[in-house]
Amino acid sequence: MNEMLINSRDLRFQLYELLGVETLTQRERFAEHSRETFDAALETARQIAEEQFAPHNRKGDENEPVFRDGRAETIPETKTAWHAFAEAGFLAAHHDAEDGGMQMPTTIQQACHGYFFAANVSTAAYPFLTVAAGNLLSAHGSAEQKERWLPPMLDGRFSGTMALTEPHAGSSLGDLRTRAIPQDDGSYRIVGNKIYISGGEQDITDNIVHMVIARIEGAPAGVKGISLFIVPKYRLDADGNPAEPNDVTLAGLLHKMGYRGTTSTVLNFGDNGDCHGYLVGEANKGLAYMFHMMNEARIGVGVGAALLGYTGYLHSLDYARNRPQGRPVTAKGEGGQIPIIQHADVRRMLLEQKAYAEGGMALCLYAASLFDDTSTGPDAASRAEAQELLDLLTPVVKSWTAEYGCKANDLAIQVLGGAGYTRDYPVEQFYRDNRLNPIHEGTNGIQGMDLLGRKMHQNGGAGFKALLTRVSAAVEEARGHDETAPLAADLEQAMGTVTATARALGEAFGSAGPERVMANASVYLDLMGRFVVSWLWLRQATVAARALPDAHADDTAFYQGKLQAARYYLRWELPRIEHQSRLLQGLDDTCLAMREDWF
C-alpha cells in the first residue's frame, strides 16, 4: 500500500516539527517514552491498519451485520482486526502502566487511531467505543467497579458502548425515559429502550459493557435527574467471567448509508424485568460524567472525519497523478494526453482537499496535545488554561472536521469523475461513511449552540482569551519570514474581525436576548472554524518557512506544499468570515423570522 492512509512525512511533521511531542517525554508520566517508542507505536498502528483493517473495508460495507436469532453477525475479519488491535495494546495504550497500559500521550494515541479510521472506520468503531467506555469507567467508576470491568475491556475480552439516545428524544437527553429501580443489594433494575447504539450487539467479544444513562425512580425531571450505569450484556460470575444473560435484547439493527460494518442497534433493557445495572459515581450526575467522555469522543469524531478526508485525498491524488486525460488549455487539442493533475481545476480540488485533510489532522492533534496538557502540563495554571482552550475548541474540532472532511470526500469523488461514482473505487464509501460525522456525538447544530451559548463565556471567556493569545504569538512568529509575513497580516486582520464579532454577540445576549443571538450559532461556529484552522495553517507555514533554507530536495517540495496549502486556506477560505461577521454583528434574523407556515 503506497501510503494511502496518512502521508507519514506529514505525520512526522505535525507531531515532531509542529507540536514538538518529543518534549512530552520530559514529563514524569511519559518519562519512559522517547521518539523511538512513539514511532514504534505509530508504525505498529500503520501496519495493523494496513494489514488487518483496510483489506476488508469494502467487504464490511457490502456485508452489513445480519440480525439472526436475536444476535448480530459480523464478517469474521472484524473479529480478527479487533484482536490485532487489542493484542498490540491499543485498547489500553493511554492507561497507567500498573493497569496494564503504556501511559501513551493522547497526542500519539490519537495519531495511531488516525490510521485505523483511515483504513476502516466501521471496524475501528468497536475498539474506539470500548476505549471511550473504558475512559468513562476509569474516571468515574469505583475501585471495585474498575477492578471488575476494566481489565477485560483493556485486554479485548469485553467491548463497551455508550447508550444515550432514545427514540422519542434524540439529542434531547433530558427527555429520556429509561428508568432505574433501586434494589436492596444496591444495584438497580433498568427498564427502557435505546436507539442508534453503535456496537450494541456483535459476535466479536465475550461480553458487552453498556454505559447507560437512565433516571432513578423519583429523580428530578430533565437533565438534572440522569444517572450513569454499567449494564452488561452478561452478568459476571464471582470470577469475573460472563455468566447469565442480563435481559438486554437486540430489538433490531438499523441500516445506514455508510459506516455499514458497525452495528447500529435498537436495544431493549429489562423486557423481562431482569436487567441489572450498577450505578457509576453519584446519582443524578450521569450527564456530567457522560459529557466528560463525550468531549473526548468529539475529538475522536474529529480524528475520524479528518482522516476519512485524508485517505480520500491520498486516493484522489494517486488517481490524478496516474490518469491521463485531456490536454493543457493552451495546447488547442494538440499533443498527447496529460495526467489530470496537470489541469488547474484538478489541482484546485486537490489543494482544497489537502487544506482540509492536513488542516483537520493538525486541528485534532492540537486538541489532543491540549488534552495531554490538561493532565500533565507543567503547572496548575497551564493545565487550567489548556482545559479552557480545549473546552472552547472541542465543538470546533468536532464540527469543522466533519463538515470539511465530508467536503474533502466530495472533492475526491469529483477528481475521479465517473470512476469516483462507482463502487470500484473507495472514495464513494469514504463519502458515505463520513456523512455520519456531522450527526453523531452532537449534531453540528448542537456544537454551534455549545460554542456560542456556553464555551465562549465559560469562566469569563478564558478559553477565547487563551486562543487569542496563542494566535497573536503565531502572527508574531510568522511575521519574521518573507513567505509567511503576508499570511500573518491576513490572520491578524481576521483576529480583529473575530474579536469584534465575539464582543458584539456577547453584548447582544443582554440587549437583543439569547434567542436572537443563538439563531445564527451555526454561522459563528463556521467562522470560528475558519479562524482556528487558519491559525494552525499559519503555524505549519511558519515551521515550513523556517526549515526551508536548510532542507533537502524532497523536503523542500514537502515544505513548499505546506506553504502553498496555507496560502490557499488563508486566501480562499478565511476571507469568508468577513461576510459571516456582518451577518452575525447585524444579528441577521432572516432564518429566525421565517415562519413555519411560510414554508
Place this chain on the structure above:
Amino acid sequence: MNEMLINSRDLRFQLYELLGVETLTQRERFAEHSRETFDAALETARQIAEEQFAPHNRKGDENEPVFRDGRAETIPETKTAWHAFAEAGFLAAHHDAEDGGMQMPTTIQQACHGYFFAANVSTAAYPFLTVAAGNLLSAHGSAEQKERWLPPMLDGRFSGTMALTEPHAGSSLGDLRTRAIPQDDGSYRIVGNKIYISGGEQDITDNIVHMVIARIEGAPAGVKGISLFIVPKYRLDADGNPAEPNDVTLAGLLHKMGYRGTTSTVLNFGDNGDCHGYLVGEANKGLAYMFHMMNEARIGVGVGAALLGYTGYLHSLDYARNRPQGRPVTAKGEGGQIPIIQHADVRRMLLEQKAYAEGGMALCLYAASLFDDTSTGPDAASRAEAQELLDLLTPVVKSWTAEYGCKANDLAIQVLGGAGYTRDYPVEQFYRDNRLNPIHEGTNGIQGMDLLGRKMHQNGGAGFKALLTRVSAAVEEARGHDETAPLAADLEQAMGTVTATARALGEAFGSAGPERVMANASVYLDLMGRFVVSWLWLRQATVAARALPDAHADDTAFYQGKLQAARYYLRWELPRIEHQSRLLQGLDDTCLAMREDWF
C-alpha cells in the same frame, strides 16, 4: 402522498405567475394548447410519477440490475413505469402533431419531467435518455432514418442511449478510438468500446438505439474527425421490426453509489466484425450534433438535480413539522418538546434548502422557456437573443443545480439527524443519487471552462449582454415595492461586481494569457450561478410583493415565504461573490502555482 415531489402551489406560481407560460398559447405552434391542457399534462405527470415511479424508488436502489447471460435484468416495475410514461405520450410530447406528438412547450415538458425525477431518478433515466436520443435523430437524421427509427422511440417500443465516453478518454472526446469502416452499401461497421453508457442494456424495450460517436477511417484526429451513428442493438427487418442481433455486447455493468436502478454499462461494438452503424448527417460533424443534444441534456440534468433537491426539501420539511424534540432556547429545559421546525437552526437548514430547491426549479424552467423562445419567439431577433442567453446559461444551469441540489440533500439528511442517515428514510438515497449530477454530461469543471472560455465571448458577448439587460429590468421592477427595494439594491451592486469581473477577465485573456485566466474558471462559474439565481429570486420576490396586497390567507403565507427565501439568498449567499471577484480580478494563482511534486 402529501405533495412530496413538488409543491404544486409553487409550480403554478413559477409557470403562470413568474414565467407567464399561458402567453405561449398565442404562438402558432402552441395554438391548440391552453392552461387546461398544460394543467392536464402536469396532473398526468404527477399522477404517474406518484403511482408508477415513486413506489419502487427504494426497491430499485436495493435491487440493482443484474448481469446474466450477457443481459441486464431490471426489476419489473421499471418496465411498467416505462410503459405508463410512454402511453401517456410523454416520449413524444414536444414533437410535431403529425409525428404523433403534442407540440408541448419545452417549459411544460420539463416541469412534467420534474415530477419523474423527483419520484425516481433511476427509472426516469430510461425515458429521458430516449427523449434526448429522439431529439438528436429528429434534428439531424435523414427523412428515411426518422421514418424508420423515430416512431418506435416515440411510442415506447425502442429506447435510446448516448454512447460517447470511452475508457481511456473520459471527458476528452477528441481522443476516442471507436472506428467506423465504410461499407459498399453506404453503412458502416463499428468497432470499439464505450463505458458509462446509461441504459446501454436493459430488458424493458424491444430494441435499443445507441447514438454512437466514432471516427470514420481516415478522418482527421481529434474533435474534427468525429461522426455520429445510429447503432441499434438489433438491426431492423424490412417491416422495421427488430431482427438480427447487431454485435453489440454487454461487457459489464458498473456499480454506482446511487442512481442504482439505471444500468450503467460497458459496451463492446463489433467484437465479431458485424456491428452495423448508420451515419447521421454529415461525416465529421458528429460532435457538433452531439453538443446540440448535450445542451438540452444539460438542462435535463439541471431539472433532475434541482428536483432531487426539491423532494428532499419536502421530505425534511415534513419531518421537521412532525418530529418533537427539545425546547426553545429561552425555555431552560421547561415545558414539553417542540417540533424541530421551531428551532432556528432547523429553520435555517430548511430555508437554505428552499432557496436551492425552488431557486433551482426556477432556473431550469427559465432555461426551458428560453428554449421555447429560440424556436417560437415572435421574431428572428428575439429568437437569436434567447439562443445566446440560453447558451450562456446552460453551464450555469447544469452546474449550479448539481452543486446546490446536492447541498440541499446534504441539509435534508442533517435535518433528520440519525434518522436521515438510515435507509428507513429516503433522503440518504436522494443524496447518493444526486451526486452523479456534478459529474455526468460534462463535469462542473468542464462547465466552468465552457462558460468562461467560450460562452462569455460567443458572438461578442451577446449572451452576457442579454443577461445584464434582463437583470437591469428586474432591478427596476423590484425597486417599485417596499419589500423588494432593498434586495434590488443588493442585486444592482452585485451587477457592478459581476460586470467588472467579466471585463477584467476578458482583458486578462490578452494580457495574462488564457492559462492564468482559465485556472479559476470554477470560481467564475459559481459567481455567475449566485448572480443568476439571485436575479431569479428577486423576480420571484417581486411577483410575490405585487400579489401580496390582494392575496388570501394561504396565498399570503406562500408569498411571504417567497420573499423570505429571496431575502435569504440575497443576504446570505449572494455576498460571497465579492470575495470571489477579488480572487478572479487579482488573477489569483494559488492553485495554478501548486506544483505536482508539492502535494
